Amino acid sequence: MAEPRWKAWLERHKRSGRLVGPARSLQARFALSYGAIIVALILFLNTYPVLISQNLMFQSKEDTLRRQADIVTSTLAGSEALTAEGVEANLTKLGLTGVDRIMVTDPAGLVLYDTSQLDNASGRYALLWEVVTALHGNDVFRSEYREDAFRSRAASPIVYRGMTLGSVYLYEYDSEQALLLMNFQDNLRTISLLLCAAALVLSVIFSKAVTRRVGELLEGVRSVREGQYSHRVSVSGRDELALLADEFNELTDRLQTTEEVRRRFVSDASHELKTPLASIRLLTDSILQNDGMDPDTVQEFVSDIGEEAERLTRITEKLLALTRLDSGRAVARAAVDVGGVARKVERMLTPLARAVNVTLSLTLEEGCRIWALEDDIYQVAFNLMENAVKYNLPGGQVLVSLTKTGPAGDTVLLRVEDTGVGIPEEDLPKIFDRFYRVDKARSRAAGGTGLGLSIVRDTVRLHGGSVSVRGRAEKGTCFEVRFPLWREEKGETP
Structure with missing residues (x-):
């Protein structure tokens, strides 16, 4: 039976366009979101540290070459003119290390000294941008990372008493530190890939865990929608989804209770209506x-038919009253004097009380007014007082009292x-349930429907009050009804 129901649900959602495909599922969206965040973090981790390391390396190269260029220019600036022999003698004594090439030119750019073994430019003009810039009196530094090596260049003018005697050009080729940077970058990439794989796996697991719990809630909603009010979901944890599951279970409890009450009500109502109709x-x-x-017999039968019709009318009227109360429709309320309503009920029930030898006794405090609909309060008082008369003993009493109570006297007690x-x-505890009777035979004989006290309870609640028994x-029974007091001097309208 489960498979056809599932197929029917699937077809219904396909037609409505509400079926969630794999690409649009929460799990896919979670995984894609986490994946995008992880990829962004990996790219950041693989670019920012490398760029910072390169910049630090460039800065270190610049500081080193500039310092060495300053040493060379200071050494050679002691004479009025530069000669190849003088430059070579001074630099040989100086003994600079860590530089792959040192080149010195005169003011015209003619190379006087060059340490390069591969392309020695001694006796030729240096056609380098750095040399030209230095001969114009400017210091130059340029470094780049290319072909797995740092290539750094620096040039400075040689100045003596304000005159440019020539220029110094330094060149460094560093593959060792470039190799360290490459290893650092490779390690970062490897670690990032491992972290990315682990994070993606964890994100899939996490998204599955979250969507599985959401799926359980969704399955519960489907079951309840199909009428399975006894279905409960079990979601572990203490997060919002677990709280949502608890709320869902409480809701289904109420739905199940409401459904049971509805079915019992329909069954009882059908039974109650069936009895007079059958008669x-x-x-x-x-x-x-x-x-x-x-x-005479015909007249007796017709009289019995009339009584059953009246009983049917009473049941119908009370069912309609309960329907109105269940709908919670707004009513035009006003200040109602409960004492006046109780006196009207007394006048209506006095003939019935005399007929069964029951005495009605009222003790009513003045000023007990509430914000309500007078017909509703009349119905409450009538049902309670009528029951007290009908289910009393011959020679018994019905005692009705009305007082103000509460710490501030803000409650009306009937x-x-x-x-x-x-x-x-x-x-x-059960007498306020619909169609409930303590003594069914006696209630039917008295014309009771089992709905009067239900109407009392629902009417009192509708007007913000409470009823207890x-x-x-x-011997006997005591019903107490409490309403909020309406204070005319404050103009309160609850």
Whole structure:
């Protein structure tokens, strides 16, 4: 059964265009994002340190060559004219090391001295940009990294009493430090590749872990959408996804409870409606199938049909009242005097109380006003007081009191007590459930539907109040309803 359901889900999402492909999945996006970040970091690590190392090397070369050029120019600037013999004698005594080539020219650029063994330019003119620049009185330095070696050049003018006597040109070819830089770069590349591979593997693992947990939540949503309200998800950890899973499980708990209540409500409502309809059908069939039925019996049957119709009407009206309360529609509220409402209910129930030999006793404090709909408060008081009368004992009492209570006197308390047989302790938590009856036979005989106390509870909650029930110390039951007090002097409208 699982495979056809999965295929149906797949086809439905394909048609709606909501199916997530591999390239658009969270896992792919996580992996691509991490990969892009890792690649950027690797490129940075493989370029910035190398560039810094090169710049440091260039700076070191410049400092070394400039210092050696200053030594040569200082040595040769002691005479008015430069000669090949004099330059060679001075530089031989000086004994500079670490430089691959030293070349000295006169003011015209003619090479007087050259240490190069491969391309000795002695006796020729030096056609080098560095030499020309130095003969114009400027110091020059240039270094480059090319063909696995550092090639550095420096040139300085030889000045004596403001006159340029010639120039000094120094050249250094360094492959050893270039090799060190290359090894450093290779090591960085190797380490970067290893780190990149490890990071990509970890990113895939991490993205799979995250998307797997998201997938579990998504699968849970699909199951609940298909009506499996008992489905629960288990996401480990203490992060937001784990909290989301907990919230999801709490939501499914409420959905499951609501669904069970709905099914029970529909079943109970169907049963309650079926009973009077079946009675009406039976009575009408009896009348139709008995042509010789005497008028008194027909009248009795018609009277019974009327009573069942009235019962059906009461059930329907209370179901409609519960539907209105469940919808939470806004009502036009006003300041309601609860004491006045209780007196109206007393007048309505006095004939019923006399008929069953029950005494109604009211103790009402003045000024107990609340912000509500008067018809709703009337229904609350009527249901509680009617039940107290109908389920009382002959000669019993119904005690109704209305007071202000609370630390600041900001709560209206309506208490309805009876001296009847009471409600068993184990039934007290259930009496506000819809269609619940403590004594079904007695409730049906009294015309009860099992909906009155549900209407009381939902109506009280709609107006920001609360209702509770308890047994009395003597025989009987006590209902207490609390509402926020409306203070006219402050003009409060909750």
